[in-house]
Amino acid sequence: MSVALAQPERPDYLNDGYGIKSWLLTRDHKRIALLYLASITLFFVLGGIFALIIRLELLTPAGDLVTSQTYNKLFTMHGVIMVFFFLIPSIPAVLGNFLIPLMVGARDLAFPRLNLLSWYVYVVGGVFTLTAAITGGVDTGWTFYTPYSSTYSNTHVVLTVVGVFITGFSSILTGLNFIVTIHKMRAPGLSWFRLPLFVWSMYATSMIFILGTPVLAISLVLVGLERIFRIGIFDPHIGGDPLLFQHLFWFYSHPAVYIMILPSMGVVSEIITCFSRKRAFGYNFIAFSSVAIAVLGFLVWGHHMFVSGQSVAAGVIFSGLSFLVAIPSAIKVFNWTATLYKGSVSYQTPMLYAFGFIGLFTIGGLTGLFLATLGVDVHVHDTYFIIAHFHYIMVGGAVMGYLGGIHFWWPKISGRMYPEWWGRVAAVVVFLGFNLTFFPQFILGYLGMPRRYHAYPPEFQVLNVMSTAGASILGIGYLLPLVYLTWSMRYGPKASANPWAAKGLEWETTSPPPTENFLETPIVTEEAYAYAAPGATHV
């Protein structure tokens, strides 16, 4: 080990080949992760700009900044891009790709070429969707509800759904790759219950990728076919069922919420254990709750349809099942909190994001109870209450986890440290900006302000102004890491192999790791997060 460190210019994955070709044809999971990081960041910035225009439009009740048609296209593109091109691939494709082989002690993912293909598939899907956006846009909302999308909309629905359809295959390929890698390529001694919790969460996420995404693909193909051939699947005037699409769509898109949140939960488990130097309290419960969330997530899609006209009995069943998902989520929050107990807690940037995650996820999760509760959901359904709730979960939860994870593993990814002070400032700004943006929307929602409204009654203005102010602060909070992380890639101090004194195989190789991760295959002799035994190392 010390011999390796003594060599000043040991080749790592970043300087193992230069030039555009060495990146575009790479089969190294770490480079592919960076390809994803770059493209996903681009989409995040785009989606964020759309969000800011939407918030600016809502500064006044009159709807005077953009036309209603433009507004509808803006929120549609914001949703489509953020959901399908940022939130769903973010942690799995960037951190999952980078970390899973390192965490299980493998030289790469099981199918490196398939991994590269999945990035290309993602990019091709993105090109289709962006083409739709540039050539006139689409106004169906990211949910593509029929028969509006299949018959009535005069915008680029087919092009957009083709883009999303293609991108879905990238999810499927990634999920497949992860599952095989986790099953077959674990280092000697790395039993299932020694796996880092991040790997458990990625395993659960991959199950959803593989089982759910095909259903989304089918429903989008049907929308496209109905638009082109008018075959009467969704439009009742030609014999279709307008609700069929909602069943198909939410069968994927509710589990998709867990695609966004489970990886974040995995990241948070890693950060909390590291920065409190503790074994995860109730490791098995955290691991199994990931799987439970993934499984239960497939049974609750009907709670998006309590006012859709589905039967009362269906409403009751879906309500009951939805409440059950709250239990594994609560178990996780309690276990993370208990992990801090008698720990050695430090407040580095990733830990601040983890705290922020728990805060926002707790509020997002508890407001989920309002929506599972039948009578109350009827009132807040399709209002800003929903917007606030799912942003707390999907943006508060998923993005806090993503940013926390990016900071936590940044030394490993880039080989450089970021400026800690700026990191902490950004984490606080994001947290405050987020709450100012979305908390007022809970109140707006109970007041009854419907979502997707371009103009609204004047009494809702004050809360909307607050929300827009928060969005500006949030925008600055997101911009900060973009700036200082980019800066640190060149100017940051060099990182050691394990700057946080963390446990886990990824911290045993150099920062940044060599192309094939480990000079020799590690052998695991202890449980994950064995912080109490300082002398114990992997042989």
Next chain:
Amino acid sequence: MLAIEFPLFPPRASTLAGSVDNLYFTLLAITAFFSTLIFLCILFFAIKYRRRSEDERPPEIHGSLKLEIVWTAIPLLIVIGLFTAGVRIYYAGARPPANSMPIYVVGKQWMWKVQHPEGKSEIDELHVPLGVPVRLLMTSEDVIHDFSIPAFRIKRDVLPGRYTTEWFQATKTGDFHLFCAQYCGTNHSAMVGHVVVMEPADFQKWLSEGPQPPSMADSGARLFAKLNCATCHSDSGKAPLLAGSFGSTVPLAAGGSIRADEAYLRESILAPRTRIVAGYPPTMPAYQGQLTESQVLELIAYLKSLPPGKGDRR
């Protein structure tokens, strides 16, 4: 001087609203309790157990089965309670009282057409009497809309090709927001209106003001004659007699039976061969595409108005 309208709570104007609000406040209390609990615990642990030296090694704690059981069981009990309370309200909202006053609603891009059985119709407005249960029978001419009245805490999607219903009993006179809550295209946010709750006497006065259009049943009767429905739906025996058929149980040719509610009558007008009544040949032409949703509603209103007649062979 500066009078900014800044409400934090919506008006409460229906019999259902109180129970929804009570459950909402219960949920708020639960949310406040648990989030405060979590936040305080994190704050307390983070301060009390802050890292004091770089080589600090805290004791290893694996977990506690007892704790896991406790913090699984408590949330489970709470959600079972919430589930039950929510279901009760949902049931109440799904079951209009038998004596409800019917009003018909058709949504189209981008307006609400409301029709009172007495014949008066209105656009983007709904006048209703105070204290009388009202049942809305709703359908759409094009895409999915949603008829939402926040002050009444009710909301229900309005779908093309089928009927949905919602009901309320207003408890306060006044003017309340009516929103389309399901995204329906370009002018979605302009598909808004008012619900005007009036004293019953004022409502009757409003109903009888202005030119008196024929009642929906009368319009339906005229349509029924114009379409020559009576040629077969008569003593001829070619088709079932329709008097008193609304609400009855009809045996089907394919076996089984169906309750002749609005949805079945609509289907039987627009696509009559879907479910043929037992004992009759499938000869009726389909009126799909030939009648507007409003006309179908008028025909149904007419059929509902027919008293059980003599010679009904069923």
